[in-house]
Amino acid sequence: MSLSNGPLTGLKVVEFVGIGPGPHVAMLLADLGAEVVRIERPGGQAMNPVVERARHRVEVDLKSPEGHQFVLDALTHADVLVEGYRPGVMERLGLGPEVLHAANERLVYARMTGWGQEGPLAMAAGHDLNYIAITGALSAIGKKSELPIPPQNLVGDFGGGSMYCAFGILAALYERERSGKGQVVDAAIVDGVTSLMSFFFGQPPSAFRTTKRGHGLLGGAAHFYRCYQCADGGEISVGAIEPQFYAELLERANAPAELREGQMNNQNWDDYADKLAALFKTRTTAEWCEILEGTDACFAPVVALDDAREHHHMKARGAYVEHDGRWHTAPAPRFDRTPGTVRSSAQDGAEVVARWKAEG
DSSP states (O other): OOSOOSTTTTOEEEEEOOSTHHHHHHHHHHHTTOEEEEEEOTTOOOSOTTTTTTEEEEEOOTTSHHHHHHHHHHHHSOSEEEEOOOTTHHHHTTOSHHHHHHHOTTOEEEEEESSOSSSTTTTSOOOHHHHHHTTTTGGGSSOTTSOOOOOTTIIIIIIIIIHHHHHHHHHHHHHHHHHSOOOEEEEEHHHHHHHHTHHHHTSOOOSSSOOSTTOSTTTTOSTTEEEEEOTTSOEEEEEOOSHHHHHHHHHHHTOOGGGGSOTTOTTSHHHHHHHHHHHHTTSOHHHHHHHHTTSTTOEEEOOOHHHHTTSHHHHHHTOEEEETTEEEEOOSSOOSSSOOOOOOOOSOHHHHHHHHHHHO
């Protein structure tokens, strides 16, 4: 059985090998206790031991009769399928929703794509950057009068992709408790990112709430909501939006008195930013942390990923855990009675499927 006591313990998941958001969905489910059998191509190799942890792997030739039957057997006893192929690929393999729901009407069939299962672009190749480009998100990210800046692949693949796919799976499982039936979850990155943009889409246009690149309070224009460089070359972030937090930032930083007036007058922002930039360059990152961190000044140092687990707050939270000689990101979110755990692949995938069949 699964070695976890997380809230999804007992959930049987079949994951078809892929890249980006699909494996991340499976990681999220596995971290919370789900037993995930990963269908891999013959000769395939793991690419990311953190994201691909806690899998029971099995190499399968999906085009062979034996491989096809193995996958059918697995999915007949599974609760969830996660696949990230282009629309129509699973159908051509004889593993589309119609076939699988005939064998297992309780199966939640999650389809993770960029463009979605339908629409003019559904069959086109693409990546995170392309998907967020048509949603309005990419247009909002960057500096004034410069080209948009790709935000790694956090906004599309993971923010609008895997997180919404996992959310959809759990919603379908909840509904299954009433209907007894699974359903298809069409998790398209363009849909998820559009949902993420709801806050901005619903805001009346203003100089403060705008998605015009490099403008607006949250877009990098405000002097009290941006990053600055310190004397040692380190970087810090300030996000003192509320008047009382802004006042505390200025007081603790011993900022020029003129900055205390006209915080929300966007005509002041460039000049005030220059003054704060000069001020923050007078001390090192460590000195500013000593002065501002942990206060209501809404401050934090900008920490590189390789250094994040050593930050005192992250360390106290146990945000990273060591397992089998490797550091991993900790399962999230957290549960008080049934915590998730970082696990290794404990069994061969074929053995796990055989057990599923034996258990009925």
